[in-house]
Amino acid sequence: MRVLIVDDSPTNLRVYLAIVSQIAGIEATTFTSSVQALAWCVTSEPDLLILDYRMPALDGLTFIAEYRALRPGAETPTPIVMITVEEDRGVRHRALELGASDFLTKPADPVEFLARVRNLLALHESRVALRDRAESLQEAVERATRKIVDREEETIERLMRVAGFRDNETGNHVARMGQYAGLLGGLLGMSAAEQRLLLLATPMHDIGKVSTPDSILLKPGALTPEEWVIMRQHTTVGHSILEGSSSAILQLAAEIALRHHERWDGSGYPGGLSGETIPVAARIAALCDVFDALLSVRPYKKAWSTDDAFAEIERSSGTHFDPAIAKPFLAARERVLSIERRFHDSVAA
Amino acid sequence: MSASNDEPVLDRGRLDAITGGSAGLARELLTALVDEASGITAEIRSTAELAGDRMRDLLHALKGVAANVGAVRLQRAAEDLERADFHDAPTLRSCVARLGEELAALTALR
Numbered sequence: 001m002r003v004l005i006v007d008d009s010p011t012n013l014r015v016y017l018a019i020v021s022q023i024a025g026i027e028a029t030t031f032t033s034s035v036q037a038l039a040w041c042v043t044s045e046p047d048l049l050i051l052d053y054r055m056p057a058l059d060g061l062t063f064i065a066e067y068r069a070l071r072p073g074a075e076t077p078t079p080i081v082m083i084t085v086e087e088d089r090g091v092r093h094r095a096l097e098l099g100a101s102d103f104l105t106k107p108a109d110p111v112e113f114l115a116r117v118r119n120l121l122a123l124h125e126s127r128v129a130l131r132d133r134a135e136s137l138q139e140a141v142e143r144a145t146r147k148i149v150d151r152e153e154e155t156i157e158r159l160m161r162v163a164g165f166r167d168n169e170t171g172n173h174v175a176r177m178g179q180y181a182g183l184l185g186g187l188l189g190m191s192a193a194e195q196r197l198l199l200l201a202t203p204m205h206d207i208g209k210v211s212t213p214d215s216i217l218l219k220p221g222a223l224t225p226e227e228w229v230i231m232r233q234h235t236t237v238g239h240s241i242l243e244g245s246s247s248a249i250l251q252l253a254a255e256i257a258l259r260h261h262e263r264w265d266g267s268g269y270p271g272g273l274s275g276e277t278i279p280v281a282a283r284i285a286a287l288c289d290v291f292d293a294l295l296s297v298r299p300y301k302k303a304w305s306t307d308d309a310f311a312e313i314e315r316s317s318g319t320h321f322d323p324a325i326a327k328p329f330l331a332a333r334e335r336v337l338s339i340e341r342r343f344h345d346s347v348a349a
Numbered sequence: 350m351s352a353s354n355d356e357p358v359l360d361r362g363r364l365d366a367i368t369g370g371s372a373g374l375a376r377e378l379l380t381a382l383v384d385e386a387s388g389i390t391a392e393i394r395s396t397a398e399l400a401g402d403r404m405r406d407l408l409h410a411l412k413g414v415a416a417n418v419g420a421v422r423l424q425r426a427a428e429d430l431e432r433a434d435f436h437d438a439p440t441l442r443s444c445v446a447r448l449g450e451e452l453a454a455l456t457a458l459r
Contacts, residue, residue: 009385009410009413009414010381010384010385011378011381011382011384011385011386011414011417011418012413012414012417014377014378014381015367015378015417015418018367018368018369018371018374018378019367021369022369054409106413106416106417107413107416107417108367108417110363110366110367111366
């Protein structure tokens with residue numbers, strides 16, 4: 001334990017040093033100049049500071065104020081003992097206001113001096129140990145949480161791989177959708193945590209297609225009305241796959257899977273919901289899904305140009321899409337295209 | 350309180366409590382006290398303004414270091430000088446002389 005003692009009297013310094021040296025494991029530093037002591041404190045932090053009140057240049061009160069200012073808001077502030085004469089009551093009150101922890105009366109009573117120093121050092125040591133333990137626990141919790149989050153993300157990614165085997169859409173399509181959705185979340189003022197949820201949940205929007213027969217899912221031509229009925233079931237199937245989880249990602253993914261084909265004007269499915277009755281995450285996913293589909297090659301269509309795709313989003317704002325979502329998306333054209341380039345399909349599906 | 354010859358030059362019990370009974374450390378402390386007190390006493394002798402702030406500071410410092418080490422009679426001599434009538438030259442001379450005597454007594458103990 002490091003103790004700093006500051007007193008302009010060399011004799012007093014030696015007296016205090018002799019007393020504290022009776023405690024095992026003490027490493028004491030002494031200064032007769034309070035100015036030099038404060039300079040030392042800029043780079044060194046003692047476990048206990050003992051200082052005289054009456055000192056030239058920088059008295060005990062000023063020293064305490066300056067010392068506390070070196071580490072404002074410290075979690076485990078250094079205990080400070082100020083040495084005063086008995087009648088300095090006003091000085092003691094001021095010292096307490098400035099951050100003194102305790103006082104010792106001059107002339108020093110060796111027994112009392114030793115006890116106070118021991119107690120304050122023990123208290124400080126306990127506080128530091130508690131802080132270190134809290135930090136170490138916090139780190140352990142963060143590590144464990146990170147591991148759980150990593151596993152959750154990995155499970156989702158593997159789930160998406162399963163879905164990918166059944167679909168014409170590439171892995172990059174779902175990755176781009178997540179990225180577009182995350183970007184939109186940010187543009188709409190959502191928190192970083194909400195953006196992350198969108199980024200991870202949106203790619204699962206079509207998971208229900210695992211139940212759609214290949215004859216319908218991979219059909220190159222137009223679907224019959226009966227086939228459309230089955231095709232549309234991927235929303236409710238996806239919801240039933242994902243619902244009921246305690247995972248926030250899967251809860252949001254279930255909502256997106258169920259509602260990403262709803263339209264702003266109420267002409268979508270499965271519920272025919274309109275406007276803000278459609279969950280915002282599903283409104284975001286709907287736009288991202290269509291935009292990316294327009295830019296992608298499908299068995300039944302060529303890829304649209306980016307200009308045409310953006311024009312289609314603008315044209316469908318207020319009918320298919322929420323205008324409050326379409327507008328920032330269109331305004332962030334360069335950022336959207338940057339995502340498209342970053343997750344571009346190297347081989348057309 | 351006036352200094353009395355019945356009082357010890359040095360409170361050995363106090364010094365032992367400070368040093369943990371180390372004779373070497375006690376000698377070191379005594380040497381530090383004599384050195385510092387000699388300097389202060391020399392300044393007291395040469396200070397023209399006896400009733401001024403500087404004199405008060407010097408006596409306060411002398412009293413403090415003497416008390417901290419347990420140099421009882423030097424502490425009393427400083428207190429008597431603090432309380433002395435600064436217009437009474439003979440008394441002042443006597444008080445200052447006593448400081449020197451007590452210092453000499455302490456020096457002899459080293």
